[in-house]
Amino acid sequence: MEGIVAMFFMLGISLSHLVTGNAQDYFDVGKFGAVGDGNTDDSPVLGKILAPNADARGKFKSENCWLCFQRVVGLIVEGPGQIDGNGATWWTKVPISERPTALHFQLCNDLRLRGLTHLNSQRNHIGIHNCSGVAISDLHIIAPSDSPNTDGINIALSTTLVISNTFIGTGDDCIAISGGTSNINITSVTCGPGHGISIGSLGEDGTSQNVDQVHVTGCTFNQTMNGARIKTIPGGTGFARDISFEWITLIASGNPIVIDQHYCNGRDHYCQDQEKAIAVSDVTFSGFRGTSAAIEAINLDCSKQGCRGITVDNINITSSFGKNLRVVCNNAYGTTASTVPAVSCLLS
CATH class of the missing domain: 2.160.20.10 (Single-stranded right-handed beta-helix, Pectin lyase-like)
Structure with missing residues (x-):
């Protein structure tokens, strides 16, 4: 995902490649029916992303994240889609250090997150690290009250960030x-x-x-x-x-x-x-x-x-x-x- 400028990812609209788990796993959403012209509503083919269960945890050790974005400028991730971390299969089986953050942004400036529903993350639902100029709004982040270490939004090493009109109910x-x-x-x-x-x-x-x-x-x-x-x-x-x-x-x-x-x-x-x-x-x-x-x-x-x-x-x-x-x-x-x-x- 490095070096991509002004990318628009909508659940659904367009994204050429999505990194999951580590840098070797790419999915071309065009092969699943997305048009990718920045205007067409692709939500029928991208409405919900479901994480693999805990048996696949080896895939996440290198990046410690499931959906990972790095060095993207002007990225928009917009709903009304759903990101489901399938966390119930992870919480009792996998040590905290081996559970990934569901949606992680690293060195992403001028980032916009709007409208999505985030469910049952394996660990943190959303990570914002080393980012600047971030606007987050109208999210629903949901996990059971006893789900361990399921922070809603975790922010570090970042500046100029706004979070508004959002519901967060989690276990941390x-x-x-x-x-x-x-x-x-x-x-x-x-x-x-x-x-x-x-x-x-x-x-x-x-x-x-x-x-x-x-x-x-x-x-x-x-x-x-x-x-x-x-x-x-x-x-x-x-x-x-x-x-x-x-x-x-x-x-x-x-x-x-x-x-x-x-x-x-x-x-x-x-x-x-x-x-x-x-x-x-x-x-x-x-x-x-x-x-x-x-x-x-x-x-x-x-x-x-x-x-x-x-x-x-x-x-x-x-x-x-x-x-x-x-x-x-x-x-x-x-x-x-x-x-x-x-x-x-x-x-x-």
Whole structure:
């Protein structure tokens, strides 16, 4: 797929070659009845793509992706087709490291994804890595709540990206934002089930990672495990800054607001502080409305180096189970106003 400019792939319209699994597998969609003139609706011949079952996992080890696009400028992937990862045959049989991302984009600038339905990915549904100028809209991403590591959209090393008007209900993060990422705008996304919208985890194995200018607005968390979350692993370096979650609707969401600087990536329940930590600063949580399914509505658990410039205002979160909610702060510095429950533990 290298070196192809202004390609238009529609489920269906036209694509000359589609890479699956590794660089040696190509499919000419013209042989399946697609016209490929950029105008004809080819959806009758390309309406659904179904992944092979787990017995074929050897094909994916080299690229670690099923449908892979690399170094394509101006690519449009448009619906209303369906991409089915056949994940139920993979989740219980295959280790995480051997499961592919269903749809992966690497070094693809000016990318557009619209209208598709993504089902039951083997691992992450969509991967965006080393891309710039990406617009994602009107997607439906669906997997069972207990499907392991089935992130909806996973973003890393990318900049200038917009996600809008999308439904994501999976077994892991609805959207996961990793290091090297900046200028991300997420609007009108409904998340649930899933683990919420997460920045991180950052800093694993002492690495240096940066994330900035992430703005999440007008989104809904419906019975998610978490809501708005920033997670870093002790010992890393770099920063997570200029981040906002605003005008958020909560429907029995667990852990609605979380900064977790003692995250262990599943190894332990709580990792102790180290001499170094990702610097978390200039983070705003504003305009949250709805119900929490966890006793801790707000948990700002910062490293001993502290989180700076935290703003928590215009919050009204009540319990979905009839109990008084708690707020926890640890080394968190900032300002607060007009919050239910009260955030009296922020340091000035």
